[in-house]
Each structure stands twice: as C-alpha cells, then as structure tokens.
Amino acid sequence: MTSKKIRVLIAKPGLDGHDRGAKVVARSMRDAGMEVIYTGLRQTPEMIAEAALQEDVDAVGLSILSGAHMVLVPRLMELLRQQGQDNVRVLVGGIIPDEDVPRLKELGVVEVFGPGTSTKTIVDTVIRAVGGEPAHT
Amino acid sequence: MSLVERVLAGDRLALARLLSQIENEETTGLDDLAALYPHTGDAHLVGVTGAPGTGKSTLVNKLVMHMRQEGEEGGDADTMIAVVAVDPSSPFTGGAILGDRIRMRDLAGDPCVFIRSMASRGALGGLARATAGVVQALDAAGFDVIMIETVGAGQAEVDIARTAHTTVVITAPGMGDEVQAIKAGILEIADILVVNKADIPGADNTLRALRATLEMAKPERYVPSLPQQGDASIERGEEADSWETPVMATVATEGEGVAELIQAIEDHRRYLQASGEWTIRERGRIRSEMEGLLRDTLAARFLERQPDGRFEEALEKVLTRSLSPRQAILSILDGEDR
Numbered sequence: 001m002t003s004k005k006i007r008v009l010i011a012k013p014g015l016d017g018h019d020r021g022a023k024v025v026a027r028s029m030r031d032a033g034m035e036v037i038y039t040g041l042r043q044t045p046e047m048i049a050e051a052a053l054q055e056d057v058d059a060v061g062l063s064i065l066s067g068a069h070m071v072l073v074p075r076l077m078e079l080l081r082q083q084g085q086d087n088v089r090v091l092v093g094g095i096i097p098d099e100d101v102p103r104l105k106e107l108g109v110v111e112v113f114g115p116g117t118s119t120k121t122i123v124d125t126v127i128r129a130v131g132g133e134p135a136h137t
Numbered sequence: 138m139s140l141v142e143r144v145l146a147g148d149r150l151a152l153a154r155l156l157s158q159i160e161n162e163e164t165t166g167l168d169d170l171a172a173l174y175p176h177t178g179d180a181h182l183v184g185v186t187g188a189p190g191t192g193k194s195t196l197v198n199k200l201v202m203h204m205r206q207e208g209e210e211g212g213d214a215d216t217m218i219a220v221v222a223v224d225p226s227s228p229f230t231g232g233a234i235l236g237d238r239i240r241m242r243d244l245a246g247d248p249c250v251f252i253r254s255m256a257s258r259g260a261l262g263g264l265a266r267a268t269a270g271v272v273q274a275l276d277a278a279g280f281d282v283i284m285i286e287t288v289g290a291g292q293a294e295v296d297i298a299r300t301a302h303t304t305v306v307i308t309a310p311g312m313g314d315e316v317q318a319i320k321a322g323i324l325e326i327a328d329i330l331v332v333n334k335a336d337i338p339g340a341d342n343t344l345r346a347l348r349a350t351l352e353m354a355k356p357e358r359y360v361p362s363l364p365q366q367g368d369a370s371i372e373r374g375e376e377a378d379s380w381e382t383p384v385m386a387t388v389a390t391e392g393e394g395v396a397e398l399i400q401a402i403e404d405h406r407r408y409l410q411a412s413g414e415w416t417i418r419e420r421g422r423i424r425s426e427m428e429g430l431l432r433d434t435l436a437a438r439f440l441e442r443q444p445d446g447r448f449e450e451a452l453e454k455v456l457t458r459s460l461s462p463r464q465a466i467l468s469i470l471d472g473e474d475r
Contacts, residue, residue: 030232040239
C-alpha cells in the first residue's frame with residue numbers, strides 16, 4: 001500500500017521580493033497532486049540545499065527575478081552535489097536572459113521557464129524530470 | 138553501511154530518505170523502522186496544536202531557538218531538536234502546500250535542528266498516518282526533543298494527545314467564546330494552554346475565560362482507566378501532585394513568554410516522570426498505535442482475500458437501501474466465515 005508523492009521545494013533565493021509567480025506555480029503543482037514545500041522569500045543557496053535535504057524532495061523550483069541567477073544557481077548546484085543530493089532535479093523560473101539559459105543547463109538545470117510559460121508546461125516538465133507519473137488525470 | 142546504521146550514525150541525508158520511505162509505507166522503510174525501534178523511547182515528544190492562524194509555527198520557531206540558545210549558555214549545548222510540521226492535503230487532488238518552514242527560517246543552518254514537513258494525506262485528526270513512524274525514526278536518530286505541529290483544524294485534532302508526551306494547545310484572543318472552549322475536546326487534551334498574540338486587546342479576557350473554564354472542564358484523566366489496563370506495577374509518586382494545566386500568555390513574534398513556556402514544558406516532563414504518568418502515557422500511546430495498525434492491517438488483509446466485486450455488490454445494495462451499511466458489512470464478514 002505505498003503512496004509515493006512527488007515532493008517539490010519552491011524557493012525564492014536572493015533579494016527580490018516578488019513571490020506571486022512562485023505561489024502560482026506552487027498552487028498548480030499542488031493541484032497536480034504534488035506535495036509542495038514553500039519556504040518563502042530571501043533564501044540563501046545554503047538554506048535551500050538544507051531544506052531540500054531535510055524534506056527529501058524530488059525537485060527544487062527556483063524563482064529568480066533579481067538577475068543574480070548566475071551566482072545563486074551555481075552555488076546551489078555545488079551544494080547539492082557536495083551533500084549527495086545529485087538526484088534532486090533543479091528547475092528555474094523568472095527573468096533569465098536567453099544567453100544565460102544554455103549556461104544554466106550546462107550546470108545541470110533541467111529547464112528554464114520565462115514569463116508567459118503555462119503552469120501545465122511547468123507541471124508536466126517536473127513530472128517528466130523526476131520520472132514520475134501524473135498523479136491525477 | 139546500511140541505511141539503519143547511517144541513521145544511527147547521524148547521517149541526515151539517510152534520515153531524510155528513511156522518513157520518505159516511512160511516509161510512503163514502503164516495505165524497506167518499515168523494516169528499517171523496526172530495526173531502529175529498540176533505539177527509541179528517549180525523546181520528549183511535544184505536541185503543538187491549535188486553530189489556524191493562532192501562531193503555531195511562529196511559536197515553534199521561537200521555542201526551538203530559545204531551547205538551542207539555552208543549550209549554549211548553560212548545560213547541554215548539544216540538545217538536538219526535530220520539528221515535524223503537518224499540513225493538510227487537498228482531499229480532491231491529494232496535493233499539498235506545506236508552508237510551515239516560512240515561519241521557521243531562523244532555524245536554518247543549525248546542525249542540531251531538523252525540520253520535516255508532512256502532508257496529512259487524507260488522515261483526519263490533525264496528523265498524518267505515518268507521523269508516529271516518522272517521530273520514532275527521529276527518536277532513534279538521537280533527537281532529544283521532537284516538536285510535532287498539527288494541522289490547524291480547530292476542534293478535532295486530538296490525535297496529538299495520543300502521540301505526544303506533552304500537548305501544548307495554542308489559542309489567540311478573539312478565537313471563540315467560552316462556550317467554544319467548553320465544547321471543544323481540545324481543552325481537555327491540553328497539558329499547557331497558551332494564549333498567543335497576547336498583545337492584542339482582549340487578551341486578558343481570553344486568559345480569564347480560559348482559566349475559569351479549565352476549573353470546570355478539566356476531566357479526570359488516566360486514573361480511571363488504570364485498573365482496566367492491569368497496570369498494578371505503576372505506582373504514582375506520593376510527592377507528585379496532579380498536574381494543573383497552566384494558562385500562559387505569549388507574543389511569539391516578540392519572543393515574550395517563550396522562556397516561561399519552555400520552563401512549563403520542562404516542568405511537565407519532570408512531572409510525568411516523577412508521577413509515573415510517563416509510563417502510563419507511553420502505554421496508552423503504544424496501545425492506540427497498535428490498535429490502529431491492527432484495524433488497518435485486518436481491513437487490508439480481509440479486502441485482499443475477498444473475491445472481486447463482493448464489496449461493490451454490497452455497496453450497490455446499500456445504495457438502493459435494501460441493506461443498511463452495517464448489515465452489508467456483516468454479510469460480507471459472515472460470507473467470509475462460512
């Protein structure tokens with residue numbers, strides 16, 4: 001009688017204070033049957049890696065609107081690797097210049113979502129990334 | 138090293154993985170939990186419950202911060218504290234948003250603190266079905282205090298009293314009048330009552346009303362059930378008076394009253410141990426856990442053995458009102474016996 005759920009950490013690293021997008025994404029993931037741990041604003045990469053570890057999440061969704069993604073994301077990826085959390089999939093959303101997208105993917109980021117991405121696309125990508133099945137269809 | 142050995146050695150990643158396996162009721166995880174069980178029994182399990190918006194998470198954040206600081210100043214600097222925070226799952230999609238960590242950000246970066254969010258996954262009563270197992274794993278992993286924060290449902294989350302040693306019930310000014318307080322079983326499970334947000338006007342009235350209500354409503358617990366449980370070996374210490382539920386005021390956001398609340402939690406632990414009630418509660422706790430498991434396992438096994446459709450057939454009969462639900466279940470059970 002196992003009941004595996006996809007667990008996702010939604011985090012806002014850095015200093016920008018707009019979390020409307022993160023909350024919309026969190027809600028659509030919940031509505032897709034996932035368990036979403038939402039940690040709030042102004043998280044450091046260290047806090048995010050620690051929360052991901054304690055919560056044993058399948059994926060981390062980062063919402064970054066501040067432009068600091070080329071600092072924050074590499075740091076988080078490094079921490080996850082150091083802590084043995086290589087299986088955790090990382091996705092990024094927010095304002096990311098096109099030329100940075102390939103660089104983020106080189107670091108191991110699964111996908112980068114810009115403004116206007118539908119929540120369905122995000123949810124489907126997460127499900128595919130963690131190798132799970134749609135929880136409710 | 139096996140997962141069990143890694144958990145016992147303090148490997149947090151291994152612990153986190155094991156907690157997931159327990160939550161998902163995977164056989165390997167449940168077997169590992171059984172291997173860890175002899176290492177449990179040392180932690181002080183503190184339940185924190187109360188209606189939504191009363192400040193449970195904020196107060197837990199402050200409590201853990203203070204407990205850790207106390208550890209630094211005097212005594213035991215290594216007090217290990219775990220927090221299990223339960224939030225509701227959506228009954229429609231099974232999904233959940235677990236937001237208790239938002240209020241616990243002060244605890245980030247402390248290697249002696251471990252926070253785990255749990256979704257209730259359909260269980261009523263304020264906890265998830267796997268909460269007891271998760272708490273056991275944390276106990277075995279060496280945490281001295283385990284705070285269990287329930288779903289903020291209001292009046293029905295009394296499961297916590299069967300899971301924790303010390304139950305802290307949190308309320309806030311304006312959350313309901315005296316009648317609410319009397320009818321709710323929530324008052325009866327409180328070992329410590331806290332009026333949080335005590336800087337809101339009207340807090341004095343809430344405190345006074347709760348104290349007055351407690352004097353009338355506090356039931357005689359545990360003592361009557363003793364003889365039935367055949368527990369003659371446990372004698373109550375002569376010197377230990379019965380526990381008087383304190384009603385305390387806090388302002389969690391400012392940290393006011395937090396030190397006093399920690400003292401009360403500690404006093405309650407000492408009282409439980411001195412009076413012998415610790416053992417009585419352990420017995421009650423484990424009994425109810427075993428009864429629950431027995432129910433679940435029997436039902437699962439029975440349904441497994443049923444020829445397909447028997448249950449559905451009976452369900453149809455109940456739907457058309459030719460059988461009552463009770464008659465239907467009895468007919469399925471009797472059919473099995475024959």
